[in-house]
Amino acid sequence: MQTTAETAARSTVDPAEVAKFQAMADEWWDETGKFKPLHMLNPCRLDYITRQIAAEFGRDLDAAAPFEGLRLLDIGCGGGLLCEPMARLGASVVGADAAERNIPVARLHAEQSGLSIDYRHTTAEALAEAGERFDAVLNMEVVEHVADPAAYLAACADLLRPGGLHICSTINRNPKSYAMAIVGAENVMRWLPKGTHDWSKFITPDELYDLLRGAGLDPVDRMGFVFNPVTWSWRLSDRDLSVNYVTASTKPA
Amino acid sequence: MMQDVVIVGGGLNGCALAVALARMNLAVTLVDMASAEARGARGFDGRSYALALASQRLLRRIGVWDRVADEAQPMLEIKVTDGRAGEGPSPFMMQFDHAEIEEGPMGFMVEDRHLRPALLDAMTEAGVRHVAGQRVVAQDTGGARAQATLDGGEVLEAALLVGCDGRGSGTAARAGIGRMAWSYGQTGVVCAVDHDMDHGGAAHQFFMPGGPLAILPLKGRRSSIVWSERTERAEALLAMDDAAFLDALRPAFGSHLGEIALAGERWGYPLGLSLAERVADRRLALVGDAAHGVHPIAGQGLNAGLKDVAALAAVLDEARRRGEDIGGLAVLGRYQTWRRFDTATLAMATDGFNRLFSNDNPLLRGMRDLGIGVVGSLPRLRRAFIREAAGLTGELPPLMRP
Numbered sequence: 115m116q117t118t119a120e121t122a123a124r125s126t127v128d129p130a131e132v133a134k135f136q137a138m139a140d141e142w143w144d145e146t147g148k149f150k151p152l153h154m155l156n157p158c159r160l161d162y163i164t165r166q167i168a169a170e171f172g173r174d175l176d177a178a179a180p181f182e183g184l185r186l187l188d189i190g191c192g193g194g195l196l197c198e199p200m201a202r203l204g205a206s207v208v209g210a211d212a213a214e215r216n217i218p219v220a221r222l223h224a225e226q227s228g229l230s231i232d233y234r235h236t237t238a239e240a241l242a243e244a245g246e247r248f249d250a251v252l253n254m255e256v257v258e259h260v261a262d263p264a265a266y267l268a269a270c271a272d273l274l275r276p277g278g279l280h281i282c283s284t285i286n287r288n289p290k291s292y293a294m295a296i297v298g299a300e301n302v303m304r305w306l307p308k309g310t311h312d313w314s315k316f317i318t319p320d321e322l323y324d325l326l327r328g329a330g331l332d333p334v335d336r337m338g339f340v341f342n343p344v345t346w347s348w349r350l351s352d353r354d355l356s357v358n359y360v361t362a363s364t365k366p367a
Numbered sequence: 368m369m370q371d372v373v374i375v376g377g378g379l380n381g382c383a384l385a386v387a388l389a390r391m392n393l394a395v396t397l398v399d400m401a402s403a404e405a406r407g408a409r410g411f412d413g414r415s416y417a418l419a420l421a422s423q424r425l426l427r428r429i430g431v432w433d434r435v436a437d438e439a440q441p442m443l444e445i446k447v448t449d450g451r452a453g454e455g456p457s458p459f460m461m462q463f464d465h466a467e468i469e470e471g472p473m474g475f476m477v478e479d480r481h482l483r484p485a486l487l488d489a490m491t492e493a494g495v496r497h498v499a500g501q502r503v504v505a506q507d508t509g510g511a512r513a514q515a516t517l518d519g520g521e522v523l524e525a526a527l528l529v530g531c532d533g534r535g536s537g538t539a540a541r542a543g544i545g546r547m548a549w550s551y552g553q554t555g556v557v558c559a560v561d562h563d564m565d566h567g568g569a570a571h572q573f574f575m576p577g578g579p580l581a582i583l584p585l586k587g588r589r590s591s592i593v594w595s596e597r598t599e600r601a602e603a604l605l606a607m608d609d610a611a612f613l614d615a616l617r618p619a620f621g622s623h624l625g626e627i628a629l630a631g632e633r634w635g636y637p638l639g640l641s642l643a644e645r646v647a648d649r650r651l652a653l654v655g656d657a658a659h660g661v662h663p664i665a666g667q668g669l670n671a672g673l674k675d676v677a678a679l680a681a682v683l684d685e686a687r688r689r690g691e692d693i694g695g696l697a698v699l700g701r702y703q704t705w706r707r708f709d710t711a712t713l714a715m716a717t718d719g720f721n722r723l724f725s726n727d728n729p730l731l732r733g734m735r736d737l738g739i740g741v742v743g744s745l746p747r748l749r750r751a752f753i754r755e756a757a758g759l760t761g762e763l764p765p766l767m768r769p
Binding site: 200 | 511
């Protein structure tokens with residue numbers, strides 16, 4: 115008993131807080147729970163991200179740690195659903211989230227998974243101002259939530275080293291995306307809480323290309339994430355960018 | 368950072384999986400309760416395996432086939448007949464020739480004494496850690512890492528624990544995975560015979576009242592026998608001296624290969640069907656007989672196990688390349704989905720096949736003869752049977768594709 119009390123007294127960690135974070139981490143990482151839509155989309159997102167990074171930096175995905183030596187930033191990291199795979203592939207990963215409560219949750223899970231990831235409660239703008247630089251920036255499903263996409267993407271571009279790679283996904287703006295992302299995902303399937311998305315903030319692929327160019331980046335690739343209701347899974351598509359889609363752009367060397 | 372896998376069970380499936388995973392840069396530990404000496408080299412002991420074409424491709428891809436190719440006997444044709452001891456085979460007969468499909472031989476016969484050392488050598492070369500002569504006494508797959516405690520006291524930690532420990536799988540039992548099991552009251556008697564004449568690469572399957580008898584061509588003038596009989600009769604066959612056993616075998620075996628003599632020992636395998644209620648769980652996967660012990664008609668047990676190996680390797684390779692947690696439910700669920708359908712179909716097919724053929728009811732016998740005759744006369748159906756026997760049906764994992 116005394117040992118336990120002593121340990122608790124010396125530690126700065128509050129056991130009740132840890133229990134709360136554990137519950138939140140369990141929630142983030144439960145493939146069948148609240149974040150199921152993200153878990154379902156994740157293999158598709160990872161396929162795109164890993165192939166783009168491997169192609170851009172000449173890495174072999176068959177190697178044990180193909181992304182070794184690459185410094186990578188995930189903006190809006192949440193519970194670490196993208197950070198952990200990137201760390202597993204050998205990248206040195208910084209995970210940033212503007213929601214403070216996500217940080218200890220993501221830290222706890224990474225520690226339990228035996229992964230070393232630098233999680234920070236901060237924003238892209240603050241990191242850019244502090245002079246942080248990365249080989250790759252992951253900017254997944256964030257841009258449709260920010261107030262000023264142009265300023266936000268300029269900060270993302272600043273965060274890249276010359277020759278760096280920027281992966282950005284978002285949702286297209288058209289009647290189909292309204293039906294799928296708002297009516298379907300929020301109202302019918304209840305995959306996402308109502309009000310998660312504001313349809314007017316959705317961005318068409320051409321608009322995003324213009325925004326990326328405006329931020330000083332060269333868009334090099336774009337693909338759709340397409341949900342198949344029969345196989346109940348997502349796949350990448352060259353042609354169908356009508357709802358969810360992803361882009362790759364590089365910073366000129 | 369390298370992800371890791373602990374494999375429990377040092378049989379053929381466990382070893383093949385260890386090699387496949389180690390070759391895709393996963394850190395693999397294999398725990399085998401048999402000692403290294405028990406798995407070591409020895410003379411011919413009567414045991415051999417019928418490898419379907421798809422299984423041979425897998426072994427080639429993981430660098431095992433080149434080590435056994437010279438010792439492997441290609442199966443060029445399969446003859447299936449309905450026979451009854453003392454009466455000779457019925458006039459209806461199915462004959463499958465590899466020339467009817469494009470893929471080449473329908474399969475290969477490889478002796479245990481060649482396949483096992485080849486797998487062990489490939490494991491060493493691939494950098495698998497081999498813990499021999501120890502058993503797992505406890506496991507925990509509830510946390511962020513799977514743990515397995517060995518009787519020597521060592522605790523192994525890994526992202527994924529794989530049970531390749533047979534139809535009595537302790538790995539499945541410790542995880543609380545239930546099984547459904549049926550016994551057929553039959554035992555497979557396995558042995559090998561030397562004979563006077565060349566077999567020409569032909570395999571024979573006779574459906575006898577007590578159960579099927581398979582004669583499979585081995586290298587040289589030698590064939591492997593898989594003789595399924597009612598357990599009582601099988602036990603008697605196993606207990607006989609060599610001369611009496613050969614006397615019992617001759618009427619069923621026939622005279623097409625000339626005089627026969629026993630080579631190596633006789634082995635008894637009780638036949639039954641044993642299915643795990645699920646083949647994957649968080650941080651846990653079951654492979655081979657641990658997932659589905661099927662009636663070993665035509666050697667489909669090992670081939671089904673190797674298909675598990677190839678499917679699990681494919682799922683884990685895809686996950687590893689994405690950086691996914693290879694022990695996560697999302698990843699292992701893909702393996703479960705892939706294998707569940709195949710396994711259930713195979714189990715039902717072999718079960719039904721055996722029930723239909725292991726029966727001396729004259730009506731059923733008449734239907735069998737008719738069925739065999741019908742299948743034999745329809746080229747498309749024949750090709751479907753050949754492809755099934757060669758393991759070429761269902762969605763093939765990459766390691767098994769041409």
